[in-house]
Amino acid sequence: MNDRADGIILKEMDYREHDVMITVLSEQYGKIAFTVSGARKMSSRNKGSVLPYTKAEFEFDYKPHRTLFHLKRARTLKLYRPLHEDLTLSSAAAVLIGTADALTLSGEEDDDPKAKLQLLEQALDLLAEKEPCDLVIACYLSEMMQLFGVGAEVDACVHCGKPEAVVFSSDEGGFLCHECAGSQEPMTKEELMRMRRIVRGGITHYSQVRQLVTPSPQDAFLLHEMLVRHAGIRIGAYQLYRKLNRYA
Ligand SMILES: [Zn+2]
Incomplete structure (x- = not known):
């Protein structure tokens, strides 16, 4: 009772x-x-x-x-007053909330709700502190995808395991080496490094990621595409967030 x-x-x-x-x-x-x-x-x-x-x-x-x-x-x-007062912040919060909702199971089916609540709270705190929305969303998406079992591979080529990367492929779920990338246009070293730091650090190590990474909308976009292809999950609020920021 x-x-x-x-x-x-x-x-x-x-x-x-x-x-x-x-x-x-x-x-x-x-x-x-x-x-x-x-x-x-x-x-x-x-x-x-x-x-x-x-x-x-x-x-x-x-x-x-x-x-x-x-x-x-x-x-x-x-x-979380700032998240209710600013349209961009509110749309970014909706992406976090939508991700949390989509990637947790109901009631006792979820094996680690405490960790997921902590991550969500940490990410909302960062938004309320006016940290860059693109980076907070990318770090949160990435870490939640790992907890959900569809984490991105950024240590080696996801196909052949060679410790080399020329592109991050949402279709394949991680880095591809020169050979496996085929005709896909290579990404810059900075883009690859950024994705690696975001995926390795997540929200848990956000402050370190923030020191090393210049935020870009590309990272969350690639991770969200990967979530769509690998888990069949589309975060509705993410489309609105992109529209509001004129990314789409
Ligand atoms: Zn390869």
Whole structure:
């Protein structure tokens, strides 16, 4: 009775007349959903605590093997105000949130929700601190793809294992050597080095990556393409982010 979970709200949707349903990536129970009574009424005490991109503590009665619960109370821990006030930041946050949602499993099926929540929180913190969105997204995508089992190969040619790279191939899922790249146009040394540092460092070692890398929209683009080809997952919010930044 009265179980508690800390988590970040991924989605909010209308549910019945005055209620909403929120999806939360929680530290203790993985990805779960709550129905929130009266959250659409202005007077509701839960109103402020059910906004997407918010970290909160949720109080509810946990029952094993279920993923939908009724929310009793929520207490906001982090509001991420800058992410709600700036359109570009908000669209970048939506990419992180969309990735977290797509690459975590529901409830107990996910084996490491704590690590995933930490990564998401770290990435949202970086956006709120006005770190370059392109680099934060690339580092986050890359590390989440590794956790999901579709990480990019940047140590050697993904085909033949030769420790040489001339191009990063989204189709093949990593670096290709001169021979295996065939007629594909080679990338510059800087582009290859950037991708290697992003994939090796991820969000966990973001500060080191940031010192060595000049952010470019290309990295997140190649990693997202790889996610589409290798996992069949397309992050809808990423298209909007590219449009807003006039990349597409
Ligand atoms: Zn090769």
